[in-house]
Amino acid sequence: MTSQRIVRAAAVQIAPDFDDPGGTLAKVCAAIDEAADKGAQIVVFPETFVPYYPYFSFVLPPVLQGPPHLRLMERAVVVPGPVTAAVAERARSRGIVVVLGVNERDHGSLYNTQLVFDADGALVLKRRKITPTYHERMIWGQGDAAGLKVVDTAVGRVGALACWEHYNPLARYSLMAQHEEIHCAQFPGSLVGPIFAEQMEVTIRHHALESGCFVINATGWLTDAQIAAITPDAGLQKALRGGCHTAIVSPEGKHLAPPLTEGEGMLIADLDMALISKRKRMMDSVGHYARPELLSLAVNGRPAATTFAMPASATDSSTLSNGSLHDHDRQSSLAIEPATDDRVAVLRVAAG
Structure with a gap:
């Protein structure tokens, strides 16, 4: 049932730690504590936040990517492993659902992986991005649909997609058909420029309307010092700014808090789950508004x-x-x- 239930959600816009191998995980745990202290029952982090998104792959030519790619592999997350154990324990101790993006290492390959930890600490979903986008294909392997699932959690039915997977309407429809109530979107942030944030807003608001669900979107953030560390080229540095749009959207396509487009921060909003029924009463894309005998x-x-x-x-x-x-x-x-x-x-x- 979705009526008469309020879920407090948190979306985190945050910078990773490029220097300390365990620094980003420490920031994740601190943010989980902050969200829980503010009464949040679910908290969402940016795409592949642990140890960090491979921003270098967007601005460096392949011949120069060897050292940073190997460094990322060395710091990547094994699932299950010490990182997942630490996050699971923090989720359990604070009684909060955690949606975390990681670079997952599976032997000799890296994957863009989304993890969902329930409020009891159980890892209820591990899914890999189906198709890495553009420069990302130099870094990650392809995922599959084994993890294209909506899972039951303490806050309701949760689904997740990463970045431009939201431009794959069949992937989105698969989650919609599983009746997701809270969709967790993750983007890298600090990339491409302002147009990336503008496109992102259109994408997540459209999914909220089409699916009749809430969308919690989290994007990363880079400091000026971090951008300079990735590339000293002032022209290329422009490609590592903008593109941040952390937001929480209702099934009616409305922002439930002003979006966060600059700096680090955390959005908090209360999700009135009755709005799902209100929206779907008029338009249920996988129910009375579907035509499965024509399209499936x-x-x-x-x-x-x-x-x-x-x-x-x-x-x-x-x-x-x-x-x-x-x-x-x-x-x-x-x-x-x-x-x-x-x-x-x-x-x-x-x-x-």
């Missing part, structure tokens, strides 16, 4: 893998061709769950 979405929820076990039947030479399964065997192995009728908006491939 298929989601492959299987985790991406570089290896898979051969079915027993595939060991017979009649089913092998150049060491691979025939197309018809591949298709049958997907085991798509059929919709019970033609009024299902999302066809989800079995995650086996």
